[in-house]
Amino acid sequence: MSRWLSLLFLVAVCVSAQIIRFYSGGLTYQTLTKDGVTVMFAQLPTHVNQYSIVQAAVSNGSGAPRAIRPEDFVFRLQNGRELRASTPETVVDTLLEKASRNDVTQLVATYERGLYGLERFKSTSGYDQRRQAAEAALISSKLKAAAAASAIAFVGVKLGPGESTDGALFFQAPAKTLGSARLSVTVGGRIYEFEAEPAPVR
Secondary structure (H helix, E strand, O other), X not given: OHHHHHHHHHHHHHOOOOOEEEEEOOEEXXXXXXXXXXXXXXXXXXXEOOEEEEEEEXXXXXXXXXXXXXXXXXXXXXXXXXXXXXXHHHHHHHHHHHOOHHHHHHHHHHHHHHHHHOOOOOOOOOHHHHHHHHHHHOOOHHHHHHHHHHHHEOOOEEEOOOOEEEEEEEEEOOOXXXXXXXXXEEEOOEEEEEEXXXXXXX
């Protein structure tokens, strides 16, 4: 995972305000750097309950702190409708109520394949740290799905210089809806815009 962080900083140094696409673990990633802050994302093939899911990472290579929240990620559909990422609390409550443990297990496996398949990244406050905390807090098997969902969901964080985070973003949308949308992300007052691509089918 330390290699992914190196990749993000390399992208930040070499290219500014230009979208870079690359493929890893069967996923198509897009990255964009502005003022030293790099945003990366890929759509996951897994669709859980009513959610389409995006894997995202943010690396702060600037000299100042940068705050980022799930709600800062918005898909703009062709019909003008906007889909904002759900809060982690909403996601966990929904998955605990409606999703099976199998659904969450599949989601975690897909997320980890994408995350660990990337060659250069070390998240300082992302999925691995949340997963370890969730596992340590487990009391009963009934809570495992909720704990897994809580660990994988992208949470709001203030990144200091040199810090990074990652997580899954959940959008209430049918499968394939996001393939024709634009993803807009706001970090530190700067707007990052990406042309979404259809998620791989498995």
